[in-house]
Amino acid sequence: MKQQPSSRPVLQPMTVLVVEDQYALRQAMVQMLHNVGATHVWEAGSGAQAQLIFNAHQPDLVLLDVILPDCSGLDLLRRIRAAERQADSPAWTPIVLVSSLDDEAAIWDGILAGGDDYLAKPVSPTILAAKMLAMQRLQHTRRQLEVTGAALRQANTLLEQLVEIDPLTELTNRRGLDRILTVELGAALREQKPLSLILCDIDYFKQLNDAAGHVHGDAVLRQVAQLLRSACMRPRDVAVRYGGEEFLLVLPGTPQSGAMTLARGIQHVLAEVAIAHPASPVASHVSLSGGIVTLDHYASEVCQAELLEQADAALYAAKAGGRNRFVHVRDGAQSGRAGHASGEQ
Numbered sequence: 154m155k156q157q158p159s160s161r162p163v164l165q166p167m168t169v170l171v172v173e174d175q176y177a178l179r180q181a182m183v184q185m186l187h188n189v190g191a192t193h194v195w196e197a198g199s200g201a202q203a204q205l206i207f208n209a210h211q212p213d214l215v216l217l218d219v220i221l222p223d224c225s226g227l228d229l230l231r232r233i234r235a236a237e238r239q240a241d242s243p244a245w246t247p248i249v250l251v252s253s254l255d256d257e258a259a260i261w262d263g264i265l266a267g268g269d270d271y272l273a274k275p276v277s278p279t280i281l282a283a284k285m286l287a288m289q290r291l292q293h294t295r296r297q298l299e300v301t302g303a304a305l306r307q308a309n310t311l312l313e314q315l316v317e318i319d320p321l322t323e324l325t326n327r328r329g330l331d332r333i334l335t336v337e338l339g340a341a342l343r344e345q346k347p348l349s350l351i352l353c354d355i356d357y358f359k360q361l362n363d364a365a366g367h368v369h370g371d372a373v374l375r376q377v378a379q380l381l382r383s384a385c386m387r388p389r390d391v392a393v394r395y396g397g398e399e400f401l402l403v404l405p406g407t408p409q410s411g412a413m414t415l416a417r418g419i420q421h422v423l424a425e426v427a428i429a430h431p432a433s434p435v436a437s438h439v440s441l442s443g444g445i446v447t448l449d450h451y452a453s454e455v456c457q458a459e460l461l462e463q464a465d466a467a468l469y470a471a472k473a474g475g476r477n478r479f480v481h482v483r484d485g486a487q488s489g490r491a492g493h494a495s496g497e498q
């Protein structure tokens with residue numbers, strides 16, 4: 154004697170598309186589906202009709218007859234799977250093939266074509282409910298994976314941003330600079346627009362640390378970072394913490410004159426804000442020395458390292474010239490005052 158199932162499977166709300174050309178069989182399946190809790194059942198008697206309903210309603214499950222009047226059920230199945238693969242976000246609808254061709258080759262072909270399971274006619278209500286439950290489990294697991302995947306992608310993006318941020322000053326760090334400079338150098342060459350870099354260094358920062366303590370030194374680094382960030386007015390300007398007490402400004406589309414004006418502005422603000430520096434021989438407040446380089450001749454490509462070396466050489470010239478000043482690489486140490494620092498007057 155046939156054993157009866159212990160209890161009726163409990164289904165989550167589910168919408169189903171039944172593709173079956175024989176009316177009586179289709180109605181029987183629709184009835185069974187309603188009995189096991191399907192929330193909505195669409196009916197299609199042909200492949201074309203099924204495709205239209207599938208595209209319009211995206212059912213949770215498809216029961217698909219293998220032999221249809223206008224096409225093979227397997228062809229329709231392949232078309233649905235191909236569209237899912239091409240979708241922007243990964244999609245998958247459980248599809249159970251229904252056929253009286255319950256020989257092994259037919260089952261094999263159906264699964265190869267993208268079917269998830271196979272149901273033999275005449276359809277048993279219990280087997281149908283059991284397969285719906287199994288498909289629902291698969292669908293649930295897949296959705297959970299999608300949610301986890303999306304959360305992971307979000308966490309990765311955040312992580313990528315965080316690894317490019319200096320924790321003390323919250324400015325872009327050296328790693329971020331490498332990426333940004335690669336992009337901006339490429340853009341400058343492509344668009345034939347100038348690109349300026351200002352490499353600045355806090356004057357006598359060691360003495361400040363020694364006199365006021367490391368914690369105060371950190372606070373000063375944060376203040377200077379904030380000030381430099383504010384000086385970067387254009388959306389593509391970036392302030393970078395280059396090293397301990399060194400900062401770099403990346404100024405796309407900025408010629409030499411623009412970079413010098415910006416440097417003067419920074420010196421002006423530094424004098425106004427007047428962050429105390431009790432141990433500086435060059436100013437009563439925290440001051441910066443800076444080296445400026447501008448890429449505005451595009452005959453040949455310039456590498457990052459070369460530009461940074463030039464900025465460093467100009468910074469060295471600014472220091473050698475007495476600090477608290479900015480020097481453009483083309484001006485050299487003697488003639489390159491970019492602005493006045495009030496403490497030096």
Ligand SMILES: Nc1nc2c(ncn2[C@@H]2O[C@H](COP(=O)(O)OP(=O)(O)OP(=O)(O)O)[C@@H](O)[C@H]2O)c(=O)[nH]1
Pocket residue numbers: 321354355356357358359360362366367368369370371374396397398472476
């Ligand atoms: N508080 C603090 N100090 C730092 C940090 N990073 C580097 N420093 C200090 O910055 C100082 C840099 O010293 P130097 O390279 O001699 O530079 P300087 O004293 O500014 O001298 P000049 O650049 O020649 O004017 C060192 O004392 C470092 O310990 C940091 O994150 N916080």
